[in-house]
Amino acid sequence: MGSKTALRRIQLIPELQKKYNIFTHIDNSAAEKVLPDDSANSNAPLSHLVAGIKDNIVTKDMPTTCGSKILLDYMSPFDATCVKLLRDAGALLVGKTNLDEFGMGSTGIHSYFGPVRNPLFPNENAVAGGSSSGSAAAVAAGATDFALGTDTGGSVRLPAAYTSTLGFKPSYGRISRFGVIAYAQSLDTVGILAKDLSVLRKVFGVLDKYDERDPTSLSNKLRDAISDRRVKRSTYRIGIPKEFVQGSMAKELMEPLSNFLEKLMKQGHELYPVSMPSMKFALPVYFTISPAEAASNLARFDGIRYGTRSEKGDLEDGTLFSPTRDAFGQVVKDRMVLGNYNLCSEAFKDSYIRAQRLRVKTIDEFDSIFRFPNLLTGSKGNDAGLDLILGLTNDGPPQSIDHYHEEKVSSPINEYKNDIFVTPMSLAGLPVISFPLKRDAPLGVQFAGQYGDDSTVLDACSLLV
Numbered sequence: 143m144g145s146k147t148a149l150r151r152i153q154l155i156p157e158l159q160k161k162y163n164i165f166t167h168i169d170n171s172a173a174e175k176v177l178p179d180d181s182a183n184s185n186a187p188l189s190h191l192v193a194g195i196k197d198n199i200v201t202k203d204m205p206t207t208c209g210s211k212i213l214l215d216y217m218s219p220f221d222a223t224c225v226k227l228l229r230d231a232g233a234l235l236v237g238k239t240n241l242d243e244f245g246m247g248s249t250g251i252h253s254y255f256g257p258v259r260n261p262l263f264p265n266e267n268a269v270a271g272g273s274s275s276g277s278a279a280a281v282a283a284g285a286t287d288f289a290l291g292t293d294t295g296g297s298v299r300l301p302a303a304y305t306s307t308l309g310f311k312p313s314y315g316r317i318s319r320f321g322v323i324a325y326a327q328s329l330d331t332v333g334i335l336a337k338d339l340s341v342l343r344k345v346f347g348v349l350d351k352y353d354e355r356d357p358t359s360l361s362n363k364l365r366d367a368i369s370d371r372r373v374k375r376s377t378y379r380i381g382i383p384k385e386f387v388q389g390s391m392a393k394e395l396m397e398p399l400s401n402f403l404e405k406l407m408k409q410g411h412e413l414y415p416v417s418m419p420s421m422k423f424a425l426p427v428y429f430t431i432s433p434a435e436a437a438s439n440l441a442r443f444d445g446i447r448y449g450t451r452s453e454k455g456d457l458e459d460g461t462l463f464s465p466t467r468d469a470f471g472q473v474v475k476d477r478m479v480l481g482n483y484n485l486c487s488e489a490f491k492d493s494y495i496r497a498q499r500l501r502v503k504t505i506d507e508f509d510s511i512f513r514f515p516n517l518l519t520g521s522k523g524n525d526a527g528l529d530l531i532l533g534l535t536n537d538g539p540p541q542s543i544d545h546y547h548e549e550k551v552s553s554p555i556n557e558y559k560n561d562i563f564v565t566p567m568s569l570a571g572l573p574v575i576s577f578p579l580k581r582d583a584p585l586g587v588q589f590a591g592q593y594g595d596d597s598t599v600l601d602a603c604s605l606l607v
């Protein structure tokens with residue numbers, strides 16, 4: 143890839159933006175930053191690769207809004223670690239990508255900047271999935287070679303599936319969260335979307351580093367211990383949790399899925415049905431823990447430390463900060479109410495603590511079925527266990543934007559259902575990649591590996607897809 147391809151992508155951006163509403167901010171000077179092919183820097187690992195950055199990751203030369211009115215025009219005084227690493231590696235950052243406000247949503251319709259439209263269906267006004275909607279649309283439409291997203295409970299994988307692109311969520315702690323505006327800090331990860339697996343792997347190679355500024359960054363000691371245990375395989379033991387294969391699976395998924403499974407068996411991989419009973423709790427557990435963390439994290443947007451201060455007096459209706467905090471969108475407000483409720487003394491034990499217990503149970507269940515040890519929990523690994531878990535990412539094609547506005551489906555629960563297959567891995571911090579079953583079709587499948595075993599997930603994807 144050289145300067146010509148980079149320039150071509152950059153030239154396409156204004157037109158693609160009009161069609162799909164991919165960006166919240168475009169760097170209009172990007173074309174001038176394309177280096178000639180023979181410049182000294184052209185050997186940098188990501189040289190001439192055009193990138194979009196989800197707009198909840200801070201950049202010092204472009205605003206960071208989180209898709210929210212409350213952060214309109216907010217300029218960070220520093221770059222997030224992942225942004226700095228990309229710049230140092232020669233990537234061309236062309237803009238900030240649109241998202242569901244603060245990463246909350248699975249459709250891309252909850253942004254102050256309006257909904258993202260899915261480039262796979264140019265005439266249908268279909269959702270691109272969320273919340274890294276703009277990142278997926280940027281890659282799918284060819285505006286960028288890759289884009290960073292964040293995946294708290296599926297937000298890289300679901301839009302990847304809906305736009306027929308690759309979406310990788312690394313193990314929790316592998317990519318620094320320093321400069322990533324927190325939604326739910328025990329779940330937040332930075333992920334990568336791309337069409338080309340070799341590009342995605344190169345980007346991950348650049349970002350997969352310990353960062354002392356992120357207290358949850360995976361230490362070098364653990365990184366080394368994980369690499370020491372790693373075994374490179376040519377065939378894998380792959381489990382398919384029955385909880386992942388739903389009776390309601392869309393017709394268009396059946397045939398490509400069974401063809402793919404057949405292909406795996408022909409290549410000599412062993413497939414096993416497995417049962418993971420705690421998976422059915424993943425969605426309620428996720429929607430108990432994540433809003434609770436969000437309610438605390440979003441308290442800082444009060445117009446004093448962060449956020450646009452309302453012109454109105456902030457005590458006007460007797461509730462401190464309520465005019466300022468009215469700038470949040472409805473979904474964010476709902477989550478804060480839910481989160482604060484889960485943390486209040488009345489509900490704490492029965493909802494928050496119970497959810498945390500079930501989260502531990504989910505992790506234990508994953509630990510019991512993987513062959514690779516979990517160096518975080520101390521699980522030794524099961525010699526007779528699996529290398530990978532395979533499941534669907536989405537259970538059907540994306541709906542239209544209008545569909546989500548219809549009264550009968552506009553309840554938030556309707557949207558939460560999209561996350562059914564993607565939240566279990568988030569609760570356990572596992573590495574997982576979603577890849578398309580068919581070119582240009584919105585049918586995503588995911589491979590998940592044991593905590594820390596990101597290389598197996600990526601190697602398997604190179605080998606099998």
Ligand code: GLN
Nearest residue numbers: 245246247294295296297
């Ligand atoms: N759809 C989920 C939510 O709304 C996932 C979001 C994410 O991963 N950022 O919380």
